[in-house]
Amino acid sequence: MTPPFPPGFVWGVATSAYQIEGAAGVDGRAPSIWDTFSHTPGAIADGCHGDIACDHYHRWPQDLDIVASLGVQAYRFSVSWPRVRPDGAGAWNAAGMDFYERLVDGALHRGVTPYLTLNHWDLPQALQDEGGWGARDTVHRFVEYAQHVNRRLGDRVRSITTHNEPWVMAVLGHQTGVFAPGLKNRALAMQVSHHLLLSHGLALQALRADGAQAELGIVLNLSPFHPATDSQADRDKARLEDGQLRRWYLDPIYHGKYPDDVLQALGPDAPLVQRGDMADIAQPIDFLGVNYYTRSVVSAAEPWDAKDAGHETTDMGWEIYPRGLTELLVNLGRDYPVKSLIVTENGGAFADQVVHGRVHDEDRARYLAQHVAAVSDAIAQGAPVTGYMVWSLLDNFEWAFGYGKRFGIVHVDYATQRRTLKDSALWFRDFLARQKAARP
Template sequence: MPNSGPAAYADAGARPGGTADGRIDTASDAGPAGGLRFPPAFGWGAATSAYQIEGAAKEDGRGESVWDTFSRTPGRTRNGDTGDVAADHYHRYAEDLDLMRDLGLRSYRFSISWPRIQADGTGPANQRGLDFYRRLVDGLLERDIAPMVTLFHWDLPQALQDTGGWESRDVANRFADYADLVFRALGDRVPVWLTINEPKTVVQNGYLTGHHAPGRQDPDAAYLVAHHLQLAHGLAVRALRAGGGTGRIGPAFNLHPCYPADETPEAARAARLYDGYENRLYLDPVFTGAYPQDVLADLGPDSRMVRAVRDGDLEVIAAPVDLLAVQYYTPIYVTGDGGTVRRWPTSQADWQQIHPDGMYDILTRVTREYGPVPLTVTENGLPTPDALGDDGTVDDVARIAFLRDHLSAAHRAVTAGVPLESFHVWSLLDNFEWNEGYDQRWGLVYVDYPTQRRIPKSSAHWYRRVIADNGL
């Protein structure tokens, strides 16, 4: 793992928003220093997920999730770390709400733990679980922060995994039942719902590489899982509409622009197919009611996914949505033989190439190819090797440079006509970073895990100014 941020951001302290010694200039001014204003009422936010921050893994009726099982299995996570305590948000949510208020957040995107609502993924709701999220939502509204709720951010109840997990079509139906319980409990308070977070990551990391729960390496199962995740999304959309919910709803996709690594026809063809697996496999059925034919042909007619698609499934998946959540982290450069190469510096996460223009490319591409659906960026950020200084501060200049450049790219997309409504930094807090445990810090706010003390980093102070100025 790299021990420093990318060289391209080494001079961040001397750029707008910082001082020559790297400190953040918090003096007020008449407007954005760079003159890039975002639309009025733009939704400046930050994001988290339940398993990564909540802790309280065995409290108040919460059941086991696949991530409890995975992280407690020796050798699965760095240092054997688990989310049992994480950032202890379950007990410290009021303090975290005040942090959000002090940052000036207008939107907070978080997820609900399915096993906290239904310990085994079925049956009536656990009232103590619902009450926690009701307190959280009410606290947000009291602070004039709009809740944006993700129904599934990878923490499938272990009891459902034991019956087949996402390989089982029935789990999609169980998800719709769970979604309906949450809609009925919180629907009058939540303006925006997101259904499934990054189904592609579940497919690729959970079932191809095995780096994430449930830790499988089975390509045929992987794409069957992709279909059932998409079906679950559509069933949840229908559940909201059927229950008379007034909130807006859509999926959350991590989209990676796929570029040919060179100018050969072979690279162009390979990049197109790679894009099918990375992006169109998820976008096409939601917005066009069909899976991409090149991907289906590549999978072959005997694929478990191809054989699993039933009459009416694509109509369910294509149930009209109100918005699309886009998560952008990295581009992909594809060679003629279908491999990949790196073109840009990487962050501490070695899979992440830092290329802000990819943000512009993916946002404009979605609008160009799928129409003017309202967009929200629900994750964008990077890990940096943050440490407390002798003065008790955390000076993460590389994160500031990264966010400034990606926000500039997002602003160019808005200027080009992209209907972008909001932007959420990943993440509000340092947290449990899945198989990487606690080694990677992605937060605007430093968490000192032994004491659970929260320390806003330089990036948090910088972001507060961006929000106050509504621009860069």
């Protein structure tokens, strides 16, 4: 049995705007790069898009009621940039900001603390048309956006995250092209990664100059990297891939420099860094958000496959490896001067079905229990972990996979928008009740 967590440990659930809100053209919202990408033939596995998604824009009171019923303290959500500033610059959209005012106030009214993310990948298409994150001007538009949102909501949210998973935006969006905006240029991808980090640092400076009350940080998708064998080739490749995913983002934030081995590997594709950029990036952060789903096993010979290796996997084909979360959190606390680690996303996609009004997702409940125990183990080893959030509250638009992959602890029937708490949600609710009862 998992022991009680420390006093003040925060439990929550997480979502993102494009994945759940819908209302794509409602109340002045303009297209984002994900609207454009998801309407591109062949871009999404099931040919769908996020125009309606979970219709959270209209059903948010019901969804917040569900959040409150679970007994969590925190709700992590993202603001849709094109909903509050449709062109990414110029006029602000009052109706869009009013929606987030209602959402934040609604959460607080239910005893749930909002955790706000500014950028969960939905860049306004108007800015993409001007070069997107490849253009340095977008950095400054993001800082303006951050300041405006903070001035409207910052007094009522616990934290503000600048970016969610900048690696995904840079590499999957601009190098492999499987995510929006669907470009394939490694040099551009690396320049995008630099601009994302620079916008993070400049936004933190601007928010603090404005007297921001919320805790400020960034969320990274992270994994431990393990060589498939003890060969030198596998170990070298694992080291480099760790550099590309983990150290490329953490070293600038905490040490003010990019890792030399990755810069060398990039060669002419390394980003253009202007004088003062690295100092601007290396701003103190109040917390580091960690999104963890699985480890990475690296082979120099051929891709390693968890299923082929006989390991248990989720519906995404990702290995279920809770020990990797312990290892990751402990190593972060060892390698970097982190003040606070929050597991901002953790969960699994499974092939759920509604049977007689119930969803018996024992596999997901077991996944969550194993990873919660892994967080407990990390804390016992000294990792400064202060919170854990399940991904996701709702089944939703799972990016390039469409609606075929379900991560939610609440089932969504997309035809009727009916919500059904899965057994994993009931497990989480009961687990939190036991944690509360065990407090001195």
